[in-house]
Amino acid sequence: MSESIPNFDESLKGIEQGRAKFAYKCVEEVLKTDYKSDYKSYVKRVPMLIKTNGLGATYAFIFSKKDKAAYKKIYDDTVSWLKHENRGLIDLPEKDGEKGNELVEKIIELNSSEYRAVTIEILLFFEWLRRFAEGMIKE
DSSP: TTHHHHHHHHHHHHHHHHHHHHHHHHHHHHHSOOOHHHHHHHHHHHHHHHHHHOHHHHHHHHHHHTTTTTHHHHHHHHHHHHHOOOSSSSSSOOSOOOOTTOHHHHHHSOOOOHHHHHHHOOOOHHHOOOHHHHHHOOO
């Protein structure tokens, strides 16, 4: 029985490292853009929007702002992470452009336990995005 605890800890450590590595790459890509300041600001704001308004309303807002490059990047990074994390929290088709591929549509179809799990996962991902954005993006 004590053998399973280290495996569980290693599994959690691996998930957290995966989030960190993925978030680092996302922020690294933003460094090459002219919208990095907006991205940093929005990444810091999104978790509070989720906690205040809920995941669905927040991502509907982000989706509506996809004409702004920083919001589009945040939306696309979230979709990419949810596809990458591979724990089956939300069913997003691998191929972009398929009908029903919009994250917002999938979020509003979730039952309450799935909704909570996806919300927690996205908030954990944004912790890393925020940390890296604050550390790597200089105003």
